[in-house]
Amino acid sequence: MQEQTEQEHDPEAPARRRWPAVVGLVAGLAVLAGIVTVAVEPTLLTGSSSPTPAPAAPPSPGGMHDQERPAEVGELDPASRSDTEAAVRNGWRLTDHDEFDGTALDRTRWSPYTGETTGGNGRHRAENIAVRDGELVLTSRGSTSAGLAWRGGQQYGRWEIRAKTNPGVGYGDVALLWPDAEDWPEGGELNFIEIPKPERNETHTIVHYGEDNSQVGKTIRGDFTQWHTYAVEWLPDRVVFYIDGAEVFRTTDPEQIPPRSMHLAMQQDIGPYGDDWIPAPDATSPETLDFQVDWVRIYAP
Numbered sequence: 001m002q003e004q005t006e007q008e009h010d011p012e013a014p015a016r017r018r019w020p021a022v023v024g025l026v027a028g029l030a031v032l033a034g035i036v037t038v039a040v041e042p043t044l045l046t047g048s049s050s051p052t053p054a055p056a057a058p059p060s061p062g063g064m065h066d067q068e069r070p071a072e073v074g075e076l077d078p079a080s081r082s083d084t085e086a087a088v089r090n091g092w093r094l095t096d097h098d099e100f101d102g103t104a105l106d107r108t109r110w111s112p113y114t115g116e117t118t119g120g121n122g123r124h125r126a127e128n129i130a131v132r133d134g135e136l137v138l139t140s141r142g143s144t145s146a147g148l149a150w151r152g153g154q155q156y157g158r159w160e161i162r163a164k165t166n167p168g169v170g171y172g173d174v175a176l177l178w179p180d181a182e183d184w185p186e187g188g189e190l191n192f193i194e195i196p197k198p199e200r201n202e203t204h205t206i207v208h209y210g211e212d213n214s215q216v217g218k219t220i221r222g223d224f225t226q227w228h229t230y231a232v233e234w235l236p237d238r239v240v241f242y243i244d245g246a247e248v249f250r251t252t253d254p255e256q257i258p259p260r261s262m263h264l265a266m267q268q269d270i271g272p273y274g275d276d277w278i279p280a281p282d283a284t285s286p287e288t289l290d291f292q293v294d295w296v297r298i299y300a301p
Contacts, residue, residue: 067194067277068215070204074248076222082245085160086231089245092158092299099295100136105129112148118278122270136293140171140268147267153180155261156301160231162294163193165200165224170281172196172269173291175230177262185213188258192232192241196269196278200224205241205249209256216256218249227294234258235301266293
């Protein structure tokens with residue numbers, strides 16, 4: 001059971017539902033059956049007093065599989081880098097966005113989550129989210145981290161963000177699309193930023209699909225401590241990932257296309273996670289580690 005002393009409702013991070021089920025939860029869930037909770041974020045993050053409904057609470061963790069490093073590998077070519085984002089180059093139609101120009105998180109657009117991080121290694125805390133100097137900043141501190149979800153989902157579209165990460169052992173930066181129905185893995189998962197290594201010298205584009213959490217994608221090497229644009233295009237016949245306006249991976253396999261509505265989520269994960277994914281924090285880990293986002297833009301299909 002989540003810590004109800006913190007908030008009325010304690011939503012967990014989307015990508016954090018990849019750990020084994022705990023048998024002891026069964027009895028507790030039977031007692032809690034039928035209870036409905038309401039999400040309430042701290043007032044310090046409030047951008048409006050009348051928010052739209054938050055994304056649904058996740059189900060109890062089931063049997064999950066570790067993240068897999070894609071076998072296909074590519075590299076960013078700094079000489080061919082474009083400052084024009086994929087949306088402009090491809091003529092996408094903007095439908096919503098957040099430029100983070102204010103001083104507080106816009107609660108009509110975003111819902112922070114404060115559940116356990118990877119495998120119970122720590123917790124997401126709403127107070128680790130800040131909007132300052134035109135940026136959204138997600139900060140990890142020791143065993144606490146940060147994550148948030150876009151309140152509106154849709155089936156098909158394009159999502160693009162401008163972001164930078166910072167080096168540090170024990171933490172991973174993630175931006176993804178997560179199924180509104182909370183039916184992972186059947187409902188799919190599209191990771192268009194996945195940067196687990198301390199040096200931040202590679203990111204992974206990953207499509208999760210099918211009841212056994214099959215995965216396909218590509219590892220992209222480069223310097224991701226610099227600002228880059230990252231985008232995912234999801235349409236009935238394809239999923240395409242872009243970095244700095246250039247396509248880096250595509251799938252057109254119908255079995256790999258997510259079947260239902262999804263929403264954007266961003267977070268930092270805490271290690272150790274997986275055999276060779278996010279290492280545990282160590283003596284070299286920084287006291288605080290930021291994941292910085294300049295803007296988020298959402299486009300119609």
